[in-house]
Amino acid sequence: MITAFHGQKATLTRTFTKEDVKRSSELTNDYSPVYTMEGNRWTSQYPKPIVPALLTESLITQLISERLPGTPCILVQKDLVYYSPVYVGDAVTAELVVIDIHEKRNWITEKVTCYDSDGNEVIKGQVVVYVLENS
Known part of the structure; x- marks a missing residue:
């Protein structure tokens, strides 16, 4: 039985650190230099190190697991x-x-929006989750 309702909303904020990025890289073997700015070739486009997309997505999956539907x-x-x-370093x-x-x-289909x-x-986008029967 699904306990969520149309229009239900949940938010979660996190600031990712250099250590978070390092641990993510170790788990995924994704060592792109844009995450550390080594070489500084991208400073005109990207002034600071970038958080990997997969790590940013983890905020969405955490929100799904903990709050909506939870x-x-x-x-x-x-x-x-x-x-x-x-x-x-940005929230x-x-x-x-x-x-x-x-x-x-x-x-359950959910609209996703992340803000800096x-x-x-x-x-921006959407996710679909399958709620397990015994939940």
Whole structure:
């Protein structure tokens, strides 16, 4: 039984550190120099080290697991657009809003919007989660 409702909203804010990026790189073997700014070739485009997309997405999945729906579920679809990078040291806020509930399939569709500390949209899209029957 799905306990979420249309329009339900949840937010979560986190500031990613250099240590977070380092640990993410170690887990994923993604050592792109844009995460550390080694060589400084990108400083005109990107003035600070960038948080890996996968690490930024973890804020969304944490929000799904802990708050919306906050019950055991499986991510079955995600469609995200990255408008601008999230920088190390900047606070990023993820916001989820329930936009559809498919009771028969136990699916919840949520609109995703992530904002940087200046209130600019950095990620936008949607996710679909399958809520497990025994939750």
